[in-house]
Amino acid sequence: MKPLLEVRAVTMRFGGLVALSDLSFNVAPGHAHGIIGPNGAGKTTAFNVITGIYAPTQGDVLFHGESVAGCRPSAIAHRGIARTFQNIRLFRDLTVLDNVRIACDAHARYSWPGAMIQLPSARQAEKETIGRCTDLLEKFGLGNEIHERAGDLPYGSQRRLEIARAMALQPSLLLLDEPAAGMNSAETLNLVEFLGWLRDHFSVTMLLIEHHMQLVMTFCDRITVLDFGKTIAEGTADEVRKNPEVIEAYLGQEDGHE
Amino acid sequence: MTRWLQHPPPRGVLLALLAAGLAACFAIEQFGLVDDYVRFVLITLGINIILCVSLNLVNGWMGEFSVGHAGFMALGAYLSACVSVKWLSWGDPLWMFPLAVIGGGLMAGAVGFLLGLLSFKTRGDYLAIITLAFLMIVKSGIENIPYVGGPRGFLGIDNHTTLLWTAVWTVLTLWTIRNLVYSRFGRGIVAVREDEIAANAMGVDTRKAKLTAFVVSSFFGGVAGALFAHQLQFINPSVFDIVKSTEILVMVYLGGVGSLAGSILGATAFTFLSQALQPLGTWRMVILPLILVLLMIFRPRGIMGMREFSWFVPRREFPKKEDKK
Numbered sequence: 001m002k003p004l005l006e007v008r009a010v011t012m013r014f015g016g017l018v019a020l021s022d023l024s025f026n027v028a029p030g031h032a033h034g035i036i037g038p039n040g041a042g043k044t045t046a047f048n049v050i051t052g053i054y055a056p057t058q059g060d061v062l063f064h065g066e067s068v069a070g071c072r073p074s075a076i077a078h079r080g081i082a083r084t085f086q087n088i089r090l091f092r093d094l095t096v097l098d099n100v101r102i103a104c105d106a107h108a109r110y111s112w113p114g115a116m117i118q119l120p121s122a123r124q125a126e127k128e129t130i131g132r133c134t135d136l137l138e139k140f141g142l143g144n145e146i147h148e149r150a151g152d153l154p155y156g157s158q159r160r161l162e163i164a165r166a167m168a169l170q171p172s173l174l175l176l177d178e179p180a181a182g183m184n185s186a187e188t189l190n191l192v193e194f195l196g197w198l199r200d201h202f203s204v205t206m207l208l209i210e211h212h213m214q215l216v217m218t219f220c221d222r223i224t225v226l227d228f229g230k231t232i233a234e235g236t237a238d239e240v241r242k243n244p245e246v247i248e249a250y251l252g253q254e255d256g257h258e
Numbered sequence: 259m260t261r262w263l264q265h266p267p268p269r270g271v272l273l274a275l276l277a278a279g280l281a282a283c284f285a286i287e288q289f290g291l292v293d294d295y296v297r298f299v300l301i302t303l304g305i306n307i308i309l310c311v312s313l314n315l316v317n318g319w320m321g322e323f324s325v326g327h328a329g330f331m332a333l334g335a336y337l338s339a340c341v342s343v344k345w346l347s348w349g350d351p352l353w354m355f356p357l358a359v360i361g362g363g364l365m366a367g368a369v370g371f372l373l374g375l376l377s378f379k380t381r382g383d384y385l386a387i388i389t390l391a392f393l394m395i396v397k398s399g400i401e402n403i404p405y406v407g408g409p410r411g412f413l414g415i416d417n418h419t420t421l422l423w424t425a426v427w428t429v430l431t432l433w434t435i436r437n438l439v440y441s442r443f444g445r446g447i448v449a450v451r452e453d454e455i456a457a458n459a460m461g462v463d464t465r466k467a468k469l470t471a472f473v474v475s476s477f478f479g480g481v482a483g484a485l486f487a488h489q490l491q492f493i494n495p496s497v498f499d500i501v502k503s504t505e506i507l508v509m510v511y512l513g514g515v516g517s518l519a520g521s522i523l524g525a526t527a528f529t530f531l532s533q534a535l536q537p538l539g540t541w542r543m544v545i546l547p548l549i550l551v552l553l554m555i556f557r558p559r560g561i562m563g564m565r566e567f568s569w570f571v572p573r574r575e576f577p578k579k580e581d582k583k
Contacts, residue, residue, distance in 0.1 A: 051459055077461035091452035102449045105442035106461030112470055115441035116434040127574055147577055169461055
């Protein structure tokens with residue numbers, strides 16, 4: 001099967017710091033692909049390169065077989081890569097509906113002069129957007145909070161809203177940066193269920209960064225392990241778990257006898 | 259954005275009020291119902307509303323800090339004066355004056371586009387400094403063009419700014435900016451203010467959003483300048499200085515950022531207050547800034563900051579009434 005996303009030999013340098021060095025991995029369509037690795041391994045940098053926040057120093061990123069490296073983030077979003085952020089980045093002062101609408105607007109096609117003089121087509125498109133976003137929010141269990149300020153929602157709902165907002169882009173690839181951050185084990189279990197529902201319901205391919213091993217091992221079809229900006233292992237949960245390099249990266253090298 | 263969502267606008271009432279207001283303006287012009295001073299203040303009020311709501315697009319909805327609005331006003335004022343005095347002076351004011359006003363707006367909008375390009379790389383304080391530099395460039399630029407009178411000013415402009423024209427332009431400005439704000443472009447502009455990185459990741463072309471905000475804002479700044487020139491009949495580069503910009507800023511932050519109702523409120527309060535304080539002479543320039551200082555301390559977003567009067571909100575934005583059986 002042709003991969004949906006191909007990261008090809010990407011190197012990302014910030015001055016003297018090498019955040020990613022020669023990183024490569026593929027994400028197959030329909031898979032839930034996990035990225036794990038110790039802190040500072042370059043996981044979020046990889047996300048930022050894929051979504052266009054950084055242009056890679058070297059290497060290429062292909063989505064649907066086309067290069068997206070160096071494209072503007074908004075252009076990449078329009079092609080169908082949506083993401084969430086490690087420390088939730090909602091539009092806090094806006095309503096829940098507006099948060100989702102801003103992403104959904106990527107699919108509206110009316111001009112700004114048309115909007116300014118309220119052409120019927122622009123008004124129609126606006127109404128359709130509201131309808132579509134309301135439906136989406138109801139699916140995500142936020143139907144009663146549509147007109148609440150996003151920053152006023154409880155933490156768990158904010159996480160859910162951020163994913164709903166990403167899904168409003170109707171992406172084919174969803175990038176989740178530590179979706180379980182700040183959750184206890186019961187909440188994490190719910191999250192696994194929620195992610196499963198998300199994958200089946202929207203048939204979206206997922207790429208997720210997560211520190212919560214249980215979540216990654218049970219949910220992901222394939223796992224890439226990063227350390228110091230390099231892939232040190234890749235495979236299914238079982239393969240990764242047995243890999244000596246992974247154990248070394250997480251637990252440290254066995255000291256020589258003295 | 260918090261709104262008064264409980265009360266959808268009564269259908270037609272706003273339109274009826276609008277028609278009545280325009281009719282009143284027409285009647286005042288036609289039959290001379292009020293004296294010249296009141297008429298002058300009312301026209302100033304209209305111009306101030308246009309200035310306030312257009313600057314609010316950049317400073318309120320987009321959350322940048324531009325101090326260059328008087329510069330756009332100057333561009334609109336001078337270009338429209340050229341049209342009405344030098345280029346099309348033979349024309350009937352009925353079509354020539356709107357053309358001059360639109361010309362002034364387009365001139366300002368074109369320069370606003372350039373300033374928008376600069377806002378791609380700079381934000382916050384640095385962009386504020388750029389707009390300040392822009393203001394100085396415009397002022398000294400005009401001072402060095404003998405064609406428009408240089409530092410002596412532009413004389414002999416006819417009084418074309420009637421109350422009716424002012425009212426029409428004010429309503430047009432409010433209506434188009436309201437439509438823009440409640441469209442995908444307006445949400446893009448607000449998203450830039452809220453979180454530029456997230457906005458980009460959610461498919462908002464933040465460059466286009468910034469350009470739209472700057473072009474529309476400066477266009478209407480130019481329109482206000484054109485009306486201003488044809489109200490005073492004499493313009494001078496030193497009128498469009500940082501003090502003028504500050505006055506517009508006071509209106510925006512007094513009324514409330516990111517709000518149409520706030521813009522109207524701020525402009526109205528400022529216009530009447532500065533007239534009422536006229537007898538105090540120089541002390542006026544002590545009291546007005548003092549109000550701004552107190553406001554920043556106790557109500558930093560202005561009286562109506564981020565809130566909107568429900569009549570200005572499109573009907574589709576209100577929650578649908580739950581079906582009761």
